[in-house]
Amino acid sequence: MRSIHRMQRTVFARTTRVVLGVAVLGWLGLVSAADAFQASEVGAAPTGRASRRAVLPPQVEKIDKAMESAWVDAKIKPSAVEDEIKWCRRVYLDLIGRIPSFEEFSEFAKDKSPDKRYTLVNKLLNDDQYTEEYAAHWTSIWTNILIGRNGGMEERSLIDRQGMQKYLRDSFARNKPYNTMVYELVTATGTTKPGSEGFNGATNFLAMKVNEENGVQATAAVSKIFLGLQVQCTQCHNHPFNQWKQQKFWEFNAFFRQSRALRRFVKGTNDINYVELVNQDFAGEGAHPEKAEIYYQLRNGVTKVAYPVFIDGTAIGKSGYVSEVNRREELGKKMMESDFLDKAIVNRVWSHFLGYGFTKPIDDLGPHSPVSHIELFEQLSNDFRESSYDLKQLMVWITMSKPYQLTSKIGKENDSDDPSVGELPKFSHFYTRQMSAEQLYTSLAVATQANRRGNLEEQQRRREDWMRQFIVAFGTDEGDETTTFNGSIPQSLMMFNGELIREAISLEPGTWLHQLSQNRAAPQDKVQYLFIAGLGRKPKPEELTVATQILAARKGEVGGMLQDMWWAILNSNEFIFNH
């Protein structure tokens, strides 16, 4: 802190006298638009006079009770409830993938009803005006889960990324039950590309995972994503840390052996036009299609046989003829009956909203993984099944629960609750975390009205082009990848100088910032507007002081000052973190 003040003195030394003048003359007259924010900072806690309030689903209370008793057991005291404007920002980010606009902030701030949080959650989930954004947000999350950030971007890829996204967008827009979605993804047949004959976007999930290496990618992805079982290590040998055995891996793998992704070429060329995912009769490796077996080798070279058997030990018919046994459909049916299906998704959604799941990593539910809040986890999983796999219901339970209302401020009585150092999460405060690159991009689009050309689909495509700069691959056959949008220097450089930020702070006529600079309001009101739009709060006195100093250094040019302040806001931790 001290060094900042020293630096501030040096940087602005030449302009001090001008500063004072501006402070007196220019910054008089407070704004009315932001008055609502003053009042809301007090924040009504969600637990109030029950008589006047909407009835929350019983799962909310289940969560609250389980959390409260775990806090008592751990001898910690949860943080206070977050002020509602900060909470509003949080719930927009998590449910629809962006921060609220100035108008949306104001509307929420003005609402005096004790049910305002519940009203907002329901609005974001169910109001038509948000359907597209809700679907787009969950589509980008699930695209990354199913085919990775790079899936369909490589040359000669078998995946049509847009086809995948079209399927997901339709599914989320209609709030398709989760189990139906899984069944469709696992059993899909048809073509990958929108507009092609027999198009079924769900095929893109497996299109690139069935041909190579006898479908081990499909085996690993389906079990990990939908059942929370990490089996990839057991492909070659029994693994010491995993109760899955090599036999089980190949029995699961056998379900995918009728599946092929067939390339369809652009007429007269070698370019892949699209891919058709089909089920074909499988002769087995012993050439007995009526009993189509596969072979695998133990590390000592002994060869073993496997037929399709689900993880719970249930075998299906051994025939390789699709007309007799459609192996992927059989797998889909077995998955629908498995508890692991429920747990894997509840864990994933919980972790999306609360920063950590009940297990770490969230897609490893094997017996070797320690589980926090085990009874609650099982109850929620069960309740989710009974709610007919309604994802929006699950989101209501979580976003209205106590842990999701808490501030991210850590107190003395819960500073031990830090999962980043290896403790099981207690959810006694909100865990501060960085926005995803997608959330950042979309938030900037809302806050600055930039990048809004075209419909949501085109915007999504532009965003993915932009995202490619952050992808780094690992050079394995499995297409593993990571992102440099992880809080390291490349991300900061992008935020400092990148085109996206240049656009966001552009003063070209027609831009949002240009309009603001031309507006007749006082400079101070404009700065206040920036803080509310970016951070959902009014500027603090020291922040106004810096703005005043910059205005003086800019010799009174308001546009330049707004540019600098907006740049600083967008680069700040308070902006880039979900808190």
Added chain:
Amino acid sequence: MWNRYVTPRGMTRRHFMSHAAGAGAMMGASLSFGHSLRVHADELKKSRKSCVLLWMGGGPSSMDIWDLKPGTDNGGEFKQISTSGDVLISEHMPMMAQQMHHMAIIRSMSTREADHNRGRYYMHTGYVPDANVDYPSYGSVISHEVMSQRPELEIPPFVSVGGASEGPGFLGMAWAPFNVTSNGRVRNLEMSVDNDRLMQRRVALETIENSFIAQKRGSVLEDHRKVLGKTFDLLTSKQMEAFQVDKEPEAMKEMYGKNGFGQGCLLARRLVEAGVPFVEVDLGGWDNHQNIFRTLQNDRLPVLDKAMAALTSDLADRGLLEDTCIVWMGEFSRTPRINADAGRDHWARAWSVVVGGAGVKGGQAVGATNEDGTEVVGEPYSSEDLMASVCHALGISLETTFTSKNGRPMKIANSGKLIKDLFA
């Protein structure tokens, strides 16, 4: 955090310098200060160690490169040739064969992680993946340990070229790899404003930043501030020229090979010269489940051979090899047995890595495998042992201990033991 860095001396000075430099630029009065530091830096240069990790993503086959078994069922198609050291290697590594007097092959690596992600993590950190603790990788550990020797360094101390490397774990994002492409292009370096204005923006930014940190919302916010500081340093640094691999003479580019990995190795040499303590260069494509011999002979080995030989001889010619440790490894190796698709699958039980420079005794093989390459003969070595030996070569004490945030003390390199035969 490392115990002996409870108050990280290097960091404090750098932090102070960055502010002083920023303020000085406004005042036009920082020259004398900068000058005295540079003199100090010249003294330190004498003890300045670096490490270049050549990371072979996918798991390259030891038996076809460094530890051939000709004439056995597992031997495969390649012959071995003699080298400038006392070792035989693959016939498809003829240029490296001329440099082997600088390098030691450790032929008795034996590990248990044969999944790509787990193996990559284990070989980079010395720890198996653990849901509870995120461990720092080679580049983070080493750059963190030697930064006190580099007060003058303004560019990131851990650079990853053409690949992702692994993260800084509990050391925090300030020690994350700085990822660049192999042509050294760093995105978004172009500033749209002059230095005065950048510094004004910095004051505004740090004002917001600090008041939010004061609200105690988690340590990730501290990391964010540190990364911002490093970004400001780098934006105004002349040292960024080290990334401009294009400035090398054409003959030099040719010598390393005009492909991603070749230019990446050339970039690594430039960065080492500029004082960067840790550079990782990535060459993927070793996951050869099919057609391994064709892929290695026609594609991977020529690229590797040329670039690795150029890097070794170039560092030696410039007198840098005695202070620079070159490490060649992947996440594991490949099965001795050749599969039905003329490929080899994942194998971690017995395999090779290569180390050279920084006092490592070259021209030798340490350890051995049995006749068909399936088992280690004699003492097996682990990722921990390798990491400990590399740290030792770089002058980092193996007694260095750090304590995770939950108070658990941990020795550097997961208490790995020194592979004594590597050092004469």
